[in-house]
Amino acid sequence: MTTKEKLTILADSAKYDASCSSSGSTRVNQGGLGSASINGICHSFSSDGRCISLLKILMTNCCIFDCKYCINRKSNQVQRAVFTPEEICCLTINFYKRNYIEGLFLSSGILKSPDYTMEKMIETIFLLRTKYHFNGYIHAKAIPGASEYLLKKLGSLVDRLSANIELPSDNGLKLLAPEKNSRKITNIMAYVKKNQSKTFTPAGQSTQMIIGASKEKDLEILKRSENLYQTFSLKRVFYSAYVPVNQDSLLPTLKTPPLKREHRLYQADWLLRFYNYKAEDLLSEQNPNFNVLLDPKADWAIRHLNEFPKEINQVSYYDLLKIPGIGPTSAKKIISSRRYFKIEFNDLKKMGISVKKAKYFILCNGKYFMNKAFFEANFITKNLLLESIEKIDVQNRQLSLFYEE
Amino acid sequence: MKNENIYIYENFKELLSVIAYLIINQIKPYNIQKKEKVTPSLFTNLIHLDTHTYQQFWNKKLSSKIYSLIKDAYRSEDEYKELVLYYVLLNYQKYGEKVIHMRNLKCVNKLLALSKYVHSENHKWKGFLRFQEMENHFYYAEFEPVNDILELIAPHFKTRFQNENWLIKDVKRKKYAFKKGNHLFFLQEEDILKLELKQSLKEEECEDLWKTFFHTIAIKERTNKKCQQNFMPKRYWKYMIEMEREQ
Numbered sequence: 001m002t003t004k005e006k007l008t009i010l011a012d013s014a015k016y017d018a019s020c021s022s023s024g025s026t027r028v029n030q031g032g033l034g035s036a037s038i039n040g041i042c043h044s045f046s047s048d049g050r051c052i053s054l055l056k057i058l059m060t061n062c063c064i065f066d067c068k069y070c071i072n073r074k075s076n077q078v079q080r081a082v083f084t085p086e087e088i089c090c091l092t093i094n095f096y097k098r099n100y101i102e103g104l105f106l107s108s109g110i111l112k113s114p115d116y117t118m119e120k121m122i123e124t125i126f127l128l129r130t131k132y133h134f135n136g137y138i139h140a141k142a143i144p145g146a147s148e149y150l151l152k153k154l155g156s157l158v159d160r161l162s163a164n165i166e167l168p169s170d171n172g173l174k175l176l177a178p179e180k181n182s183r184k185i186t187n188i189m190a191y192v193k194k195n196q197s198k199t200f201t202p203a204g205q206s207t208q209m210i211i212g213a214s215k216e217k218d219l220e221i222l223k224r225s226e227n228l229y230q231t232f233s234l235k236r237v238f239y240s241a242y243v244p245v246n247q248d249s250l251l252p253t254l255k256t257p258p259l260k261r262e263h264r265l266y267q268a269d270w271l272l273r274f275y276n277y278k279a280e281d282l283l284s285e286q287n288p289n290f291n292v293l294l295d296p297k298a299d300w301a302i303r304h305l306n307e308f309p310k311e312i313n314q315v316s317y318y319d320l321l322k323i324p325g326i327g328p329t330s331a332k333k334i335i336s337s338r339r340y341f342k343i344e345f346n347d348l349k350k351m352g353i354s355v356k357k358a359k360y361f362i363l364c365n366g367k368y369f370m371n372k373a374f375f376e377a378n379f380i381t382k383n384l385l386l387e388s389i390e391k392i393d394v395q396n397r398q399l400s401l402f403y404e405e
Numbered sequence: 406m407k408n409e410n411i412y413i414y415e416n417f418k419e420l421l422s423v424i425a426y427l428i429i430n431q432i433k434p435y436n437i438q439k440k441e442k443v444t445p446s447l448f449t450n451l452i453h454l455d456t457h458t459y460q461q462f463w464n465k466k467l468s469s470k471i472y473s474l475i476k477d478a479y480r481s482e483d484e485y486k487e488l489v490l491y492y493v494l495l496n497y498q499k500y501g502e503k504v505i506h507m508r509n510l511k512c513v514n515k516l517l518a519l520s521k522y523v524h525s526e527n528h529k530w531k532g533f534l535r536f537q538e539m540e541n542h543f544y545y546a547e548f549e550p551v552n553d554i555l556e557l558i559a560p561h562f563k564t565r566f567q568n569e570n571w572l573i574k575d576v577k578r579k580k581y582a583f584k585k586g587n588h589l590f591f592l593q594e595e596d597i598l599k600l601e602l603k604q605s606l607k608e609e610e611c612e613d614l615w616k617t618f619f620h621t622i623a624i625k626e627r628t629n630k631k632c633q634q635n636f637m638p639k640r641y642w643k644y645m646i647e648m649e650r651e652q
Contacts, residue, residue, distance in 0.1 A: 004617055011621040028564075035565050042636070043532040044647060046623035049632025053532075056622060094611045095618075097544065097569065098536045099562075243626050257626055337508045351508045352518065 001081060007091065009081040013061040013072050014107055016245075017164075017208060018238035022053040022102035022137040024203035025159040032133025034096055034103070036159060036203075041102050054105035054139060055095055059083055059121055063109030067166070067177035069213045071245040072109050082111070085124035093132050103137030103159070104128070114145035118154060125157045137203070142192075144184035151191050155200045160235075162205040163188040165228070168221040172214030175250060189232040196233075204235040211265060212242040212258040213251060217288040222268055222279040229272065239265045264290035271296060274328055275321045298324040298384055301361055305377050311363045312348075313338050324384075325357030345369060356387065409435035413443060413453045414487075417479055421463050422456035424491050428498060429459070437487035468502050478519035480553045489515045527554045531561055533641045536571060538605040544571035545602055548644055555582050556591060563589050572602075612646050619647040 023040030042051040058072075060082040066074040088106070095101045106124065111117045121140060128134045139160040142151060155161045163185045167173045170182045192205045207228060211221065225237045241257035268290065271277040275297070282296050283289070291299045301308060301324050310319055312334055320331040330353045337343060337351065345364045348355050355362075359369040360380045368375060412427070412434050414420040420437065427434055435449070445451060467475075475490055483489070492512035496504045507513050527550075536544040544566070550558075555575045559582035562571065566584070573582045579594040642648040 004614060007614060007617055008621050011618050015622050015624055029567055031567060033566065033568065037531070039528075041528070041532040044619060044645065045633045045637040046619065047630055047633055048623045048625075048627040049629040049636065050623075050627075051636065052619070052622060055618065091614065094607070095615060097566070098538065098611065098615070099532075099534050099546070100615050102532075241627075243624060259627065333508065336506045340503060340507050341509045343509075347509050350511065350514050352514065 003087055003091070006081045006083055006087065007057070009079055010057045010059075010061060010083060013078075013109075014056045014058045014105070016071070016240060016243065017056060017105070017107060017141075018050075018240045019139065019162070019206050019208060019236065020051050020053045020056060020105065021206070021236065022139075024235060025137055027135050027137070027159060027202065029135045030133075032135050033093065034134055034136035036135070036137045037102070043099070043101055053102045054137065055092055055101045055103070056105040057083070057088070057091075057107075059088065059106060059108035059117070059124065060111050061109045062111050064112070065110055065177070065179045067180065068246065068248045068250050069166075069176055069210060069242065073246070076246065083124075085120070085127050088124050089128045089132055089134075092128060092136075093134065096134070096136055101136075103139070105139045107141035108143065110143060114143040115147055115150060117143050118146040118150040122150065122154050122157065125154065129157055139203075142188045144180050144188065148191060151188065152195070155192060155195060158201060159203040160205060161188075161192055161201045162207055164208045165224075165237075166208070166210060167214050168209050168211075168216040168224050169214065172216060176214060186232075189228075189234070193232045204233070206234055206236040206238060208238040208240055210242050211239050211262050212254060218261070218265065218268075218290050219279065219283040219285070219288040221265060222272070222283060225269055226272055226279045237269060239269070260292060261290070264292070264296060268296045276318050293385055293388060294381075295324070297322075298357060302377055302381055302384075305375075305380075308361045309363045309368060309375060310361065311366070313343055313365055323358050323361045325354055325361075357384065360384070408448055408450045410452050411435060411443065411449050412437045413440050413451055414438075414456075415440050417476070418460070419456055420479070420487060420490070422459040423454055424487075424494050425459040425462035426454055426456060427491060428495055429462070434488070434491060436485075437491060439487075467497075471497060471502065471505060474505065474516060474520050477523045478516050480523045480557070481519040482552060483515075483519055486519060488512075489519065523552045523554060523557070526550055526552050527557045529641065530554065530558055533637070533645060534558070534562075534573070535644055535646060538608045538611070539602045540605050542569065542605075543602065544569055545574075546571070546644070547574045547576050549576045549640070551640075553578065555580050558582075559584070559589055559591070616647050616649075 021040050023038065025036035026038050027036040029035040040053060042053050044052040046052055061072045061078070062080045062082060063072045063074055071078065092104045106121060108117050108121055111120065125138060125140060138158040140154055140158045142154065142161055142163045144163060165182070165185055166177055166180065173180060173182050189205060192201055196204060209221070228234050228237055239262050241259050241262040242254065243257045244251065244254050268282055271282065272279065282300055290296055301322065310323055312320065317331055317335055320326055320334055321328065333351055333353060334343065342365045345355065360383065412423050414423045414437065423437060443451060475493070478486055478490065489512050493504065493516045496510060496512065500507065504513060530548060530550055534546050534548050536546045539545050555573065559573065562573070563584050570585045581592040581597060583590045583592055642651060
């Protein structure tokens with residue numbers, strides 16, 4: 001089999017992994033090839049609008065497991081291929097030198113046993129770091145069930161080492177991936193968290209769960225993420241809308257991947273990490289799924305209208321962040337500016353801050369943008385919905401969260 | 406009718422001196438322009454100052470923060486960038502360092518916006534620039550940035566590709582960054598006598614592998630070309646080999 005044929009098979013089987021970020025590492029070039037960039041760099045965007053930063057491949061798509069949702073499950077009749085370590089190194093180096101990529105993302109199906117597979121991955125990455133003196137970014141997927149000494153070895157070679165939680169709940173995992181158990185996955189996360197340092201997975205870890213293949217509600221998913229962030233200090237949880245690749249009585253029949261839902265989860269995930277929200281602020285047992293029409297923050301604000309309108313010349317940073325349409329960048333601009341002048345509505349425009357959504361929720365120097373009598377839930381909801389209908393390019397923004405921060 | 410005065414400068418240092426002259430003499434300029442960009446007209450006077458005495462004016466006066474903002478904004482191609490710098494520095498004289506937070510001033514917002522634009526373009530090209538492998542392990546790239554960022558981007562590739570020798574050409578400005586061994590040179594068209602570069606034998610195969618990867622990694626069920634184009638506007642495509650088919 002030629003390298004090109006292998007690449008076609010092994011990139012195709014790796015494409016469902018959402019993570020492509022190359023940020024968080026400050027690996028420097030010590031006389032070899034390459035360096036990491038702390039903010040990450042996107043090198044291209046594929047026709048699905050996702051960022052391409054790393055050469056994302058599997059070492060092999062052969063697998064002894066039979067996870068229901070996975071294209072590479074044992075029982076599927078697909079063409080199988082195995083990359084040799086030398087082939088992976090050559091591809092990485094040749095792509096890197098032409099500035100196609102920021103580094104390598106290496107995952108793998110399970111060949112013979114978890115330990116055997118990890119050893120092969122380590123051999124590859126060791127070769128890349130030593131023989132080829134490669135200092136670019138490497139993200140490796142740990143194989144659940146592999147021995148701890150192998151995790152230690154792999155973690156000291158890569159920038160990010162992570163394990164996918166695969167499904168939002170343990171029940172989902174039991175049903176759809178009976179050979180994986182969530183203990184094995186969280187053990188890896190705990191190990192990486194405990195040992196993380198400048199020389200061991202400096203860019204930390206991330207994980208991914210498939211959305212829509214099992215029955216969890218958004219609340220359960222978001223609580224799981226919250227818990228993962230707290231327990232294992234993950235950098236990111238990625239959500240991957242389930243793309244039906246297999247027929248199975250245990251799997252739902254979907255015509256299209258649930259992209260909208262994935263988008264809402266990413267928005268909510270952002271709110272957890274950068275806006276000080278808790279999962280339970282956003283959803284509840286009575287209201288366990290996100291509003292398809294309104295983004296989670298606007299939805300929250302309308303349910304808490306008694307906390308608004310907020311005077312932007314006075315309220316704290318975290319209160320500013322609660323205003324729909326205001327993010328960290330705008331909040332910082334407001335904080336640094338208001339020490340020197342009283343901010344009026346037209347100042348916001350000058351400052352490059354969009355007031356499209358925000359205007360319903362703020363006061364500028366005591367003034368509301370229109371007659372204060374209109375500050376009322378129904379009116380605001382209607383207007384926000386009108387704007388979201390006018391803006392049918394939601395689809396466009398849907399994937400914007402894959403972009404490097 | 407009285408003619409309007411346009412003040413002429415040749416480089417960044419001279420621009421700062423011209424602005425110093427204008428501020429000291431309390432002259433509000435009609436425009437300030439770079440020598441090669443000026444188009445004389447019947448209704449304007451071109452004034453080329455002897456700015457020698459003003460060269461020292463900004464020494465120790467500009468904080469490193471404001472200096473780098475100004476320097477970055479200067480890399481932009483904005484038609485009125487010089488006036489923006491003039492008004493910012495005028496206000497800087499009055500208010501000092503805090504001027505960069507005074508976003509109610511139009512010139513301050515413009516300065517910050519220009520500098521941000523320059524930096525974000527620089528960041529994008531760090532990813533979108535494509536090298537080709539030439540004979541003798543030499544690497545060559547062409548690009549067309551909107552802003553004048555060659556000097557900003559070259560050091561990034563110098564640290565990244567320490568053992569490789571390379572040449573990057575800013576096609577529009579006919580400028581080159583040339584990295585050989587530990588040295589980085591910035592050259593003009595006339596410095597390069599003869600550029601005879603031949604692609605290495607491996608190049609075509611490698612480009613083909615990259616295109617294969619690029620097309621394979623996309624999830625067909627999620628196709629969203631508009632989103633792709635939002636992140637990677639068309640003006641970058643010309644030099645990206647994977648976008649060849651799309652143009």
